[in-house]
Amino acid sequence: METIIHLIALVAALASVVVALGHTGYLALLNSAATKRAGGGPVAEYVRSRWPVAGGTTGASLLALLLTAGPAFLDVVAILLAAGSGAVATKALQSTRTKYRSGN
Template identity: 70%
Template structure:
């Protein structure tokens, strides 16, 4: 039972981290195509370390779910942490560059 919980949390963490990385990729692409987009592109480049780190940590957590109960507990801890960081980073980036509509 704990393995199923760990797997679900790890997958959610991977999705959050990939969502952040995807948003950065779209934002960087749009900034590269616009005149005056250099500050946004520079901001995106500075955020890639966070996106890469949270993606790597969440993938590690998913990998840990293939072990026993102890590794499932570690996987849950790592996945929750990396998912929370990725979600917070995505929210702060969206808040910074959200255009009204």
């Protein structure tokens, strides 16, 4: 049973890290494009306001990954932390993509 909990915690933490790094990377790409354009000031300002969320979710997901190295109780804490940070990072990424979606 402890092995199953550990495996679930590890998968949840890795998924959370991927989502959080995806949000951070998307903000970095937006910031890079905004600084290269003449009218990119509002986008760069928005990105600066979103860095704390990206940093917080990335840090929390990395902490969850670190906690998976401990006993079963810490695996449960890691699952909760990974689920929370992953959900926040996903919501933040979706809202940013919706705001700055281009194309059709």
